[in-house]
Amino acid sequence: MIGLVALAIAMGIGRFAFTPMMPLMLRDGSLDAVTGTEWATANYLGYLLGALSAAWFAGMPRRGLQVGLIGVAVTTLGMALGDVAFPWLGMALRASAGVFSAWVLICASSWCLPELARGHATALGAWIYTGVGLGIAGTGLLTWLGGGQAAMTLWLELGLLAVVGAAYVLWRLPEPSVAAAPLGTAAAPRSAAPKVAPGNVGVVLCYSAFGFGYIVPATFLPTMARELVADPLVFGLTWPIFGTAAALSVAFAARWLHGWARRRVWAIAQGVMAVGTVLPLLHQALWTLAASAVLVGGTFMVTTMAGLQLARERMPGNPTPLLARMTAGFAAGQIAGPLLVRLIGNTHIAGWDALGWASATATLLLASSSLWLWRGDIVSRSKQHPS
Numbered sequence: 001m002i003g004l005v006a007l008a009i010a011m012g013i014g015r016f017a018f019t020p021m022m023p024l025m026l027r028d029g030s031l032d033a034v035t036g037t038e039w040a041t042a043n044y045l046g047y048l049l050g051a052l053s054a055a056w057f058a059g060m061p062r063r064g065l066q067v068g069l070i071g072v073a074v075t076t077l078g079m080a081l082g083d084v085a086f087p088w089l090g091m092a093l094r095a096s097a098g099v100f101s102a103w104v105l106i107c108a109s110s111w112c113l114p115e116l117a118r119g120h121a122t123a124l125g126a127w128i129y130t131g132v133g134l135g136i137a138g139t140g141l142l143t144w145l146g147g148g149q150a151a152m153t154l155w156l157e158l159g160l161l162a163v164v165g166a167a168y169v170l171w172r173l174p175e176p177s178v179a180a181a182p183l184g185t186a187a188a189p190r191s192a193a194p195k196v197a198p199g200n201v202g203v204v205l206c207y208s209a210f211g212f213g214y215i216v217p218a219t220f221l222p223t224m225a226r227e228l229v230a231d232p233l234v235f236g237l238t239w240p241i242f243g244t245a246a247a248l249s250v251a252f253a254a255r256w257l258h259g260w261a262r263r264r265v266w267a268i269a270q271g272v273m274a275v276g277t278v279l280p281l282l283h284q285a286l287w288t289l290a291a292s293a294v295l296v297g298g299t300f301m302v303t304t305m306a307g308l309q310l311a312r313e314r315m316p317g318n319p320t321p322l323l324a325r326m327t328a329g330f331a332a333g334q335i336a337g338p339l340l341v342r343l344i345g346n347t348h349i350a351g352w353d354a355l356g357w358a359s360a361t362a363t364l365l366l367a368s369s370s371l372w373l374w375r376g377d378i379v380s381r382s383k384q385h386p387s
Contacts (some may be wrong), residue, residue: 003128012135046098071100077159138242211333
């Protein structure tokens with residue numbers, strides 16, 4: 001429950017709340033499109049910085065979890081003060097929220113998974129990642145149902161929700177034990193960082209491809225839906241559907257796929273996501289956009305869960321350095337997606353616009369990385385069970 005609530009607050013609010021909030025801020029005139037894009041980019045860059053700096057908490061993930069959650073609550077409350085007259089404030093708050101969100105994701109994984117393993121409950125590790133989907137769905141429902149309020153009021157409500165969630169985690173988080181923080185752990189990242197096994201490099205690259213692949217539909221599906229249907233009660237449901245699919249898919253994976261190899265689960269999820277990214281490219285219709293939201297949302301957190309658990313399996317003694325590299329690659333990938341769209345702009349190349357080329361690139365990266373992961377799973381199984 002500590003991990004689930006922490007990820008719901010950090011990712012559902014700190015990381016992704018701006019997606020459903022931006023249209024409401026545009027409606028209220030408290031934000032313009034250019035400033036909104038800058039704020040979103042600041043959050044991506046902050047997430048990258050948080051991933052790169054998460055190794056600070058390698059020996060004390062509990063501390064990183066505490067600091068990150070408090071930071072998410074404070075920055076979310078601060079967004080209630082954001083206004084177009086103070087764009088630097090919103091940019092700083094979104095960048096800081098990105099840093100804190102990355103810290104919570106990495107430190108929650110680094111703390112929760114070993115604690116569950118210590119309690120001989122490793123199979124429950126997957127359930128903490130349902131928190132991300134539940135957080136996204138909850139934030140989406142709050143902004144959808146409360147869309148008649150001023151955007152700043154909604155930010156205040158989201159901030160108070162983050163405070164309640166952070167308070168719960170801080171209250172329930174047990175004191176560190178000797179077993180949970182062995183001597184010398186804090187120094188591990190420095191000695192291990194220069195030595196990256198070739199297999200781990202491939203894992204980091206696949207996770208980076210995942211960052212690029214998911215961010216294209218996650219960023220632009222609501223915009224594409226709004227172009228087809230102007231009713232906000234229709235396109236406003238995109239985010240709750242995305243989050244609900246994420247939560248249900250992780251629950252399914254935790255219940256039925258807990259015995260599967262993490263690499264195989266990751267390969268399948270990334271392959272299904274590739275289908276989700278190619279559908280809008282093949283046909284522009286509401287049903288393809290809805291299917292894309294379900295396919296991408298339904299594999300987004302399964303991929304995250306499988307990737308982070310695989311990192312734990314590869315470096316069981318101290319997974320934080322590998323988790324940080326993977327999250328940094330993911331953050332770089334999600335920055336590259338919108339940048340590609342911005343670079344192409346309104347230009348049409350070979351009949352495709354910017355979103356078309358971004359979707360095609362996402363599909364290619366997701367499909368190729370899925371095949372690499374699947375092949376690695378076959379090779380690993382053949383070594384374990386030679387004929």
